[in-house]
Amino acid sequence: MAPTSERDWRARTRAVRGGLDRSPHGETSEALYLNSGFVYDSAEQAEARFLGEDEGFIYSRYGNPTVAMFERRLALLDGAEACFATSSGMSAVFAALMCQLQAGDHVVASRALFGSCHFIISQLLPRYGVEISFVDGPDLAQWQAALRPQTACVFFETPANPTLELIDIEAVADLAHAADAQVVVDNVFSTPVLQRPIEFGADIVVYSGTKHMDGQGRCLGGAVLGPEQFIDEVLQPFLRHTGPALSPFNAWVLLKGLETMELRLAEQCRNARTIAGMLAERSEVQRVVYPELPSFPQQELATRQMTAGGSIISFDLAGGKAAAFKLLNGLSCIDISNNLGDAKSLITHPATTTHRAIGPEERVRVGIGDGLVRLSVGLEDPADLMDDLGAALDGIG
Numbered sequence: 001m002a003p004t005s006e007r008d009w010r011a012r013t014r015a016v017r018g019g020l021d022r023s024p025h026g027e028t029s030e031a032l033y034l035n036s037g038f039v040y041d042s043a044e045q046a047e048a049r050f051l052g053e054d055e056g057f058i059y060s061r062y063g064n065p066t067v068a069m070f071e072r073r074l075a076l077l078d079g080a081e082a083c084f085a086t087s088s089g090m091s092a093v094f095a096a097l098m099c100q101l102q103a104g105d106h107v108v109a110s111r112a113l114f115g116s117c118h119f120i121i122s123q124l125l126p127r128y129g130v131e132i133s134f135v136d137g138p139d140l141a142q143w144q145a146a147l148r149p150q151t152a153c154v155f156f157e158t159p160a161n162p163t164l165e166l167i168d169i170e171a172v173a174d175l176a177h178a179a180d181a182q183v184v185v186d187n188v189f190s191t192p193v194l195q196r197p198i199e200f201g202a203d204i205v206v207y208s209g210t211k212h213m214d215g216q217g218r219c220l221g222g223a224v225l226g227p228e229q230f231i232d233e234v235l236q237p238f239l240r241h242t243g244p245a246l247s248p249f250n251a252w253v254l255l256k257g258l259e260t261m262e263l264r265l266a267e268q269c270r271n272a273r274t275i276a277g278m279l280a281e282r283s284e285v286q287r288v289v290y291p292e293l294p295s296f297p298q299q300e301l302a303t304r305q306m307t308a309g310g311s312i313i314s315f316d317l318a319g320g321k322a323a324a325f326k327l328l329n330g331l332s333c334i335d336i337s338n339n340l341g342d343a344k345s346l347i348t349h350p351a352t353t354t355h356r357a358i359g360p361e362e363r364v365r366v367g368i369g370d371g372l373v374r375l376s377v378g379l380e381d382p383a384d385l386m387d388d389l390g391a392a393l394d395g396i397g
């Protein structure tokens with residue numbers, strides 16, 4: 001049976017053709033509409049656009065044809081009704097929360113969060129009269145106990161950055177929905193290729209396009225996905241008037257990135273699997289955290305919720321910070337960088353970089369020790385990556 005619409009296409013076809021909006025020139029690749037404004041045929045048409053009675057574009061802070069192609073393609077991949085793109089992952093996280101919260105509301109979040117997400121929830125929201133509670137994400141009893149009538153939404157990352165701690169999306173969504181709270185999931189580590197939170201009951205999903213979507217270290221971007229009514233009526237006014245719009249150029253890069261994301265991630269997961277196994281054999285390494293390793297404490301949940309373990313490995317070095325720094329400095333192929341999801345393998349020491357600001361006590365609570373390093377596995381030949389890691393580990397002594 002021939003597909004009748006892009007919603008009938010399978011994931012790979014959606015990734016390559018979803019949202020494609022060809023101009024009358026019939027260009028093969030998606031066009032880059034690098035423009036800020038749009039012109040109208042008449043004053044009446046301009047009025048109709050502003051009234052929402054005419055479908056066309058108004059201004060690139062509101063919408064742009066290249067950005068719209070990215071939004072549609074990502075919504076198709078994620079299984080969401082609608083999407084609004086943003087200038088970075090953090091503007092997506094901030095907008096997804098701020099657009100729906102007001103003073104007196106309450107938010108429950110898992111404690112293991114990316115540093116900037118932690119800042120928004122622990123530092124910014126309370127300034128505006130929003131009460132917050134942090135819970136240990138895998139402990140469902142803590143979610144249950146923290147939810148109250150004022151809880152407007154819950155927020156979590158799974159897997160969390162950098163501990164790879166998983167949260168049962170379906171179970172937390174059931175609890176949150178019973179309390180009438182919206183479920184907002186930061187799905188950056190998984191991408192829609194490895195995990196589609198909406199299928200497990202999440203209401204809103206946020207992404208950093210900067211990571212695997214671009215996947216080649218070129219530009220920042222982000223997106224919020226969810227029900228059409230939420231995106232159009234709650235999120236869109238907030239974003240249109242506060243202005244963290246995705247640049248059309250960045251949208252074009254991310255749109256082309258989506259075409260190959262599944263293929264890149266499959267290879268990156270394969271490489272990560274091989275390298276995780278190699279690291280687990282090394283005496284300098286105290287513990288390797290990777291969802292596909294038999295030692296992973298939440299393997300059952302990983303299998304239920306994710307289609308593969310991902311491209312990120314975290315591991316603890318027995319020699320603490322000194323050993324971690326020695327390892328990073330001893331690498332010659334893998335780069336020291338706090339980005340992730342890239343074709344190039346990148347390694348970072350979270351305690352002194354991405355998670356420095358959350359402070360030592362909070363780091364201990366979420367399991368970010370001084371010997372922990374986070375490796376984002378790229379597309380290089382895994383033999384070269386293992387040679388590099390092996391030599392650097394030998395150098396720790």
Ligand SMILES: *Cc1c(COP(=O)(O)O)cnc(C)c1O
Nearest residue numbers: 088089090114161188208210221
């Ligand atoms: C990187 C990251 C973000 C922020 O994305 P940017 O595009 O850098 O703003 C948010 N959440 C997680 C889990 C991330 O890893």
